[in-house]
Amino acid sequence: MPELDAKLSKVFDSFNKNLYKTNKITETYIPLVEIFENISKDLEVINNIHEKEPLLDVYLEEEIKKRDLIPLYKKMHVLIQQIKQDIDTFEKELQHGNQLLETFRSHRKIIFENAKKSKDFINKIIDSFNISEFVLKFNVVGTIDLNTIATHIEGRKVGTDIIVPSANLDLIYEEVLKSNNLKFRLVSESVVIYFEKDNVLVIDGTSKKVKICDSAAADFGGKLLEE
Numbered sequence: 001m002p003e004l005d006a007k008l009s010k011v012f013d014s015f016n017k018n019l020y021k022t023n024k025i026t027e028t029y030i031p032l033v034e035i036f037e038n039i040s041k042d043l044e045v046i047n048n049i050h051e052k053e054p055l056l057d058v059y060l061e062e063e064i065k066k067r068d069l070i071p072l073y074k075k076m077h078v079l080i081q082q083i084k085q086d087i088d089t090f091e092k093e094l095q096h097g098n099q100l101l102e103t104f105r106s107h108r109k110i111i112f113e114n115a116k117k118s119k120d121f122i123n124k125i126i127d128s129f130n131i132s133e134f135v136l137k138f139n140v141v142g143t144i145d146l147n148t149i150a151t152h153i154e155g156r157k158v159g160t161d162i163i164v165p166s167a168n169l170d171l172i173y174e175e176v177l178k179s180n181n182l183k184f185r186l187v188s189e190s191v192v193i194y195f196e197k198d199n200v201l202v203i204d205g206t207s208k209k210v211k212i213c214d215s216a217a218a219d220f221g222g223k224l225l226e227e
Contacts, residue, residue: 046060102226103207104207105207105210105211106204106205106206106207106210107202107203107204107210108202108203108210108213108214108224108225109196109200109201109202109203109224109225109227110200110201110202110203110213110217110222110223110224110225111199111200111222111223111225112199112200112201112217112220112221112222112223113199113221114198114199115173115177115198115199117199117220117221117222118198118199118200118201118220118222119169119170119173120220121201121216121217121219121220121222122169122186122193122201123169124216124219124220125190125191125193125212125213125216126166126169128212128216129188129190129191129209129212131166131188131189131190132165132166133163133164133165133166133188134163134164134166134186134187134188134193135161135162135163135164135186135187135188136149136153136155136161136162136163136164136172136176136184136185136186136187137160137161137184137185137186137187138160138182138183138184139183139184139185140183141160144182146160146162149162149175149176150162150164152171152175153168153171153172153175153176154168154171155168166188172186173198177195177198183195190205190209191203191204191205191209191210191213192204192205
């Protein structure tokens with residue numbers, strides 16, 4: 001269906017472009033908050049003078065008029081109100097869009113309280129997906145003694161990878177994760193598990209598999225990051 005493919009491609013191109021534009025504009029939110037904080041502090045000082053030193057009101061009025069502060073403030077206030085109204089108008093659509101995109105999530109970072117809970121989580125995933133073995137892949141292999149690691153985790157070296165039975169997960173935690181310098185992932189037909197730390201995992205897989213992982217993570221207190 002080439003016509004449908006072309007139409008979908010244009011929609012996703014537009015969606016992608018507009019998301020980049022929106023994120024770029026909203027990056028100004030943090031400095032904008034700082035500006036509002038400073039405006040609030042300035043107003044507080046002016047108001048304190050107005051309330052405690054009424055004889056200085058003439059001076060305040062002169063400064064406000066000289067600097068054209070009233071129309072400047074009104075313009076800012078109107079713009080902020082308009083932005084708020086626009087965001088309120090699209091809030092329902094934004095929430096619906098979030099739910100729609102989450103339906104297709106194929107990537108998830110999960111933070112566990114400790115290594116034991118992350119290991120218990122992986123063991124549950126092993127059972128859920130009937131994973132018999134993993135392919136252990138290192139990000140960088142130039143200075144790694146793969147033969148020694150393969151021996152310690154009772155796996156077999158194949159090129160720059162190590163095939164390891166899923167039943168040897170404890171050995172992976174004991175032998176591989178003890179070195180914080182080793183960045184690696186466990187690859188299976190169902191999911192890929194990246195180890196950022198012994199308690200921080202990143203899961204890649206189909207959206208259905210990721211949903212199962214989300215549910216399993218909750219059983220072990222895993223915090224799901226929406227990124």
